[in-house]
Amino acid sequence: MKENMSLKKMYREKLSRSLLLFAIIPTILVTVLFFQLFFSIGNYFSNQDLIKRNKELSNFLTKEITSYKEDMQILQANPSLPTVFQSDDLHTQVYTELYQIVTNHRLKSKFYIVNVDGDILLTNSYKNNAIQIYHKKYLSSLNLKQKEDITIYKEKDNEQLDYAFLKLTTPIYQGNEVKGFIIFDLQSTYLKRFFEESNYTDIVITDPFGYQLFTSKKSLILNNGKMRAFTKKEYSVVSTDIVNEELRVHTIRYMGLFNKLYIIGFLGLLVISAILIMITRLFANHAAKRKTKSIDTILSTISDVNEGTYKGYKELEENDELEYINYYLNEMIQYRDSLLSENKEILIRKTEAEIKELQMQFNPHFLFNTLENIKFMIRLNPSSAEKLLLMLSSILRYSINNTEQDSPLKHDLLYIKDYLEIQKYRFEERLDYSIDLPLELEDCLIPKLITQPLVENAIKYGIDEVSELTINIKVSRTKKSLLFIIADTGIGFSEERLQEIRSLLKTSNNHSNHIGIYNVHRRIQLKYGNSYGVRIFSLQDNGSLLLIKLPIREEAEF
Template sequence: MGKSFQKKVKQSFFLYALIPALTVLILFSLFTAFLLRLGVVNHNRDANRIVAGRLETIFDAYTGELERLVQNPAVTVYLENGTGETQLYEILYGFNAEREVKCIFYILDDRGIPLISNAWAGYWNKNDTSGFVSFAEKMGRAPQSSVHGIRLRGYQEGQVSLFSFGRAVIQGGRPAGYIVLETLSPGWSAVSADTQAAKTIVTDSFDNVIFTTDELVRDSRGKFNPETDNELFEMNGSQYHMVSSVLPGYGIRVYTISSFITSQTTITQHLLFFLVSCVLIFFVTFRLAGSMSRQNTKSLAKLMEAIREFQRGNLEYKVVLDSDDEFYLLAQEYNHMVQELALLLEKNREVSDLQRVTEIAQLEEQFNPHFIFNVLEMLKYMIYMGTDTETVAGTITRLAGILRYTINRDSPEVRLGDDIVYLEDYLALQKARLDERLEYTVSIEGEIRSCRIPKFIAQPFVENSIKYAYATKEKLTIGLAFKKIGDTLYIYIRDNGEGMTPEKEREIKTIVETSRPGSVHIGIYNVHRRLQLLYGRDYGVAITSAPGVGTEIRITLPYNEQ
């Protein structure tokens, strides 16, 4: 055992402590990364919904204003005779002042030539009709509804996108002129200013970019056409999330694109935190594992050393533990047992002149340190394998009960019920050690537990069944039966071992009947001899065996409750 077992306990504790901690850290990191990416996705979807909603509100406002303007008498009068220009300017400027996204307004004649506008003087020319003729033709083809479209035009130092809203003014069943409201795309910046999208792009149905917060997304033709329909894509070596939506009735598509760079930076920081945490957990767990292994194996090591001293014949060795667990109880029971055993040996020496008493005492006092050693080895294995505390404590309690029962010298006879409890504890410990290869049953007929019997009368035969029958069977079954017939108590020990040949059975019966001890079958002889010394030759042990079937031991003794 020693250091090797301590090392195994240390390794087990280290693994059992480290694996859950690392699992929690890994799950936490993965969950955090998932939440960060999910946050980018959700924020981008919200941004797209906000931008699209704001644009739709702006477009609806311009469309509604066109509906009101074409029905305004001031417009009709101006187109008929050119009067009322001041009033018309007041109406158009008043509408424009209320808009967050401003516009340039035009009144066109029936040929599409601008008559009045609020545009900068150098921005338009009354004699230049190239910019409006095609748009006027479009309005003329749908005189009862508003039309819209995109135009590119030079404006001060650069080229901007103009998104135009137009409507024909009908007089006498035909267009008498047109009203055009043009919004400049730079004025749309406020639409996406307070969203969390990294890029906002607005295109028409032909992918022409009307507005963008990042001019790099335009291709050489001024278009934006993403190569994938997936929400996740790469652009310029970085990962992005893209959401698109269409404004119904306007043919406008709104894209919002958010970068994962920020979330990836946060994930990297979490990864560094995870690695540092792993190192700290590894170091702390390693130190704790060493301390725990030394603490948990200290008591067991002392008990093992006591067993070795006992095997050497040293009855003065005492186990001293400062713990308050089951090992302390086991140590106390062991010390008490050795002390009682030493006293008994001394007493036996004092009464050596009483041969019959001495013989009975010697036969009764059989203590098998190998059984205790095997159980302690089993306990060591259970602790190493991480068996639950309740099972280990139950095993220790059963062993303590066996030791206590062994050293109890109050009377040479005990209650049958007490001896049955001892046998059940003994078989339970063997069952724990041999697992599925051992099964046992205990049958008690009638209220006979108060019967007085010699102590350990059936134990040697149970031990022999395990020792000899177990070696030849994949699964050993032992049955114990206790019953009373008349004034006689019968105890049966049956096993399903290989049994004995007739020659072997006769040999053992000869040893039992002639009361000659044999080196191999000393246990059978001792029990039979003991019963005959106590109760006479009418009682003792009978053996029945059949090759390939098993062996039955029958013990008979007088039924006595006194």
């Protein structure tokens, strides 16, 4: 039996597993497979229907255009046809032949016989000035000496030409001279039945470069006249090249609704499956509830221990063999709590002792250096002895007061200011400093004497290496942290020494001579945790910068 597995949970898992394995899961799988199969078949037949309609339209256009071209070749070969440009006698006969050609085709057209200047001699269309001007403009773009029997012209301005989407043109020769042209404007009216009779299918006919000749829906065409690109997820597209790849037939079906129905249906199945599983779990819980109260009480005790809310011994409602387990479990919990309490107290006392030891290391070293400075200043300028002694008295009073472990920022920085003033008397113009403390941060609490060793180190290791040493102390804050920046213009550290100090700050034991920086860093981390401490930045011959990160506190911790 698995650890911490209750009898109720075993019953619930067994019942759930049985129902899921032999009833719910097979039902869900069959339903999902049927659902997937249904939509796959639907998608397959939809694609087949789209292919079929594309084939029907492609075959129809190929047959009609080929038939038109054959009829035009027969007309072109008629030796009497050029005489229509010289006499009106053949107009009726030629008109009848042209009209018969149009009548024999399901794809209707407007026919024209025009001379080389674009003047219309015969037509079955309404003849007006606009049509006349158009044909003159159109013929001016043709090569009058062309050798092609029939030219297919892709008509793009179809709405201006009675919905003609394609123009078939063949020259009329007299000898080797072009006398005029036979023109058939194929109309789009008949094409509409291909999409009107088909649900959810659109048609686009383009040239090989994708420019529209005919479309059943304007939204399928871009502003530049090209058919827009379609994503496979939303549209099914079948394309076929016809008439020697001069035309391309596209049948398009929007699949977005189909895909949405698929997604909605699949999500519905997931919801139903989740409901069935929940019902199974509830049924298993109900079936196991009355027989497992004793074990539930034991599990509740274990859960309380894990969550830290254990309140003591809970007697079982049923006086059975599980009472022995319950009793010894509570005995074990109480013994464990006793051990944890003792270990926690030992750890706290050990940490406090280490902090005290670290803090006490500051005072002898600081006092020795300060007395040396005062001794030097008394000899240099006896008139300042009283002022220096007052500063020393203030410093000593502050440093030896062990009643408080924390101090407001303004007090600690006042201590630093007195210290720097004493040092400034000694080194005169060779030492300068600045302290920037925002007014709103003056009452923030920090560990007492936390910055003094770092300032002392800056002077001790920097003043003899440079002609002038400046120490800048700046305090700022982020949302949750208080930041000290102590920057000096000393000689700095080499890259090797800098990495050595950074490695030292990551250890819990110090066996080096870097007592000041390490002690400050260690003291902060013992008190506040590893998220806080000291970081050091330096470039050789360009000074150093120490960044101290502390939590923001305005009330003393107890």
